[in-house]
Amino acid sequence: MMNTPQLDHPLTGPFWKAAARQELQVTWCGACNHAVWYPRANCPDCGDPLHWRALSGEGLLASWCEVAAGLNPNFPTAYTCALVSPVEAPHIRIVMQLANSPAEKALSCDMPGRVRFIPLQQAAGEPYLAPAFEPYHDDDTACDKQLAPG
Amino acid sequence: MTRRSLQSIARAAVVPDGGTSVALDDIAGAAAITGIGETAVSGPSGREPRQMALEAIAAAIADAGLQPADIDGLMVSGHIADQVTADDFRRHFGTRRPLWFSTDGGAMIWAGTCGHTAATAMLAGKATHIVNVFAVDWASRRAAGTGTPGDWHAGEALKAHLEVPMGWYPQPVYFATFARRYMHEYGLTEEQLATIPLTFRRHANGHPGAVMGGRKLTLEDYLNRPPLAGPLRREDCCLISDGAAAWVMSPTERARDMPQVPAIIDGVGHGRIAGAPYISQQRDMTATPQVFAAPWAYAMANTSPSEIDVIAVYDCFSSTALMQIEDLGFCRKGDGGSFIQDNRLHHTRPRQEGGIPCNTHGGLLSHSYLLGASHVVELVKQLRGSAANPVTDARRAVYAGFTADESSTLILRRGR
C-alpha cells in the first residue's frame, strides 16, 4: 500500500513541511520540556497543547534494518531503514532511511551521526525530501559536525 | 469456588515499566477446551474463509462429542475479513437457537484472551458451549494481489504518514530492526538465532500436514540464504497460508462428562505497551509485550514457568519467538540465544531434562500461518497425549499470543 507525505494533514503535515525546508521537527511539550512522539494534540503527561520544535539533527542510531530488493513494493530497490534517537530527545525514535549505503561504513547501534535530507521517491508518486541518517565518519572533527546539514 | 480479587492478582503480577497488564477477573478453572478442529493448511488454495471456518467448526463440535444444536456461543475475529456470522452458523448447520456472539475471538492475542471472554460469558449464564474459530486465506489473497498482512499497518494514520513514506514497512522490517538491537545488546549470533527456525522445521517435518513438512532445513542452508530484512532471512519469517482452526469451550463441570481429556483454562493475561500501537517508540526494543501479560496469567493460575511443560509462542519472526521465550520467564532477558541450544525447544527434551518444548507443530515459521490458532490446537493435543511430536506427560501448557503492541498469555492444564 502506497503512502506519500500529506502536507495538509493536521498531525503529520508540519513534519513534512519542515522536512521540505531541510529541518527536523518534532512535537514538544513546553511545560514538561520534552519531546512527545508520535505527534498528538496534547501532552500525555500534563495535558498541555504540544507545539512543533526544530531539532539540531544530531542523534544516535538506535537500530537499523537492511531491506532486500523486492520486499517493500513501495521501494523496490535495496535500502537501509533506521530508528534514530535525537540528542535533544533520546527517549524517542524517528523512523528514517540511511543516507549512504551501509557498505560505505560499518554500522553499529548507538553510533552518532546527523540527519541530512535526501529525496525519496516511491514506486509511484512524486519525490519528497525526507530526513536520512548519516553516521559521522571517523575523521569527522567537532568543527565538521557544526557544518549545516544539506 | 473462591475467586481471587483483582487486587490480589495485581499484587502478584509484577510487570516492568513501559506498559500495562489488562485487569482480567479470575476465571481459573471455570472453563475448558473440550473439542478441537482443523482444516488442511496450505499455500494459495482458492478456498473461501467461511467454508474453511465451518469445516473447522464441524470438526471441533464432533471432537467434543456434541451436536451443532448444543452450541450456543460463537467467537470470531473482529479484525480479519470474511469470518463467519451467527447466521452463517445456523444456515450451515440447520440450527435455530440464538448464539451468544463475540468478535473478541479468533487468533493472535485473541486465541489467548478468548478463553477468558468465554469463561466470563459462561459464569454470567450467557452461553454453555462456545466455539472459537479462525480462518484465513492470505495465501490466496497475496497470490491474487487482493491483500497482504501489511494492510492494517499501512492504513493506520500515523504509521501511514511517518513510517511507510520512510520505508519502515512491512512487518519483517520492524522486527528485523528490533532483532538487530537485540543482537547489539546481548551478543546473539545468527547461528544461535537459526536454532529457532531449525527446531520448528524439525517439528514440522514430524507433523503430518505441516506446510513445510516435507522440506528439510540445515544450518548450512540457513546461513547461505541472503537476508530478506537484515539480520532476518526468509526462514526467520512466517509463512503466508490458507486454513482454519476452531475449538469448543465448555464449563469445566460439563467437561468431566465429555469424551476428550479437557484442557482447563487456568490463567489468562493480556498486556500492551505504553503508547500502543506505535511499536517504534516502545520502551524496550528487545522485549515483547508478553512481559506485561504473562505475570497476570501465572498469578491467576497460581503457577510459574517452572511448572510449564510445553509452550507455543507466536513466531511471526524467529526473533520475536526468542524474545517471548524469555518474556514468559523461561530464562533471563538476553540469555535466550544460549538457552535455546542443545535441543532445549525440541519435543524430545522435556522439562525434567531442562527443555521447554516449543511450537511442536512447526509454528508460523513451518506449520502454517493461522496466526496462532493452530498453536492452541497443538497445545490441547499435547495435553491429551495425541500430538504428532509428543512431549512426555505434558500437564501444563502456555500459549503466547502477539499483535506487536499487545500480547496475551493462555495457561492450560490437563483435566484428567
Ligand SMILES: [Zn+2]
Ligand atoms: Zn507536558
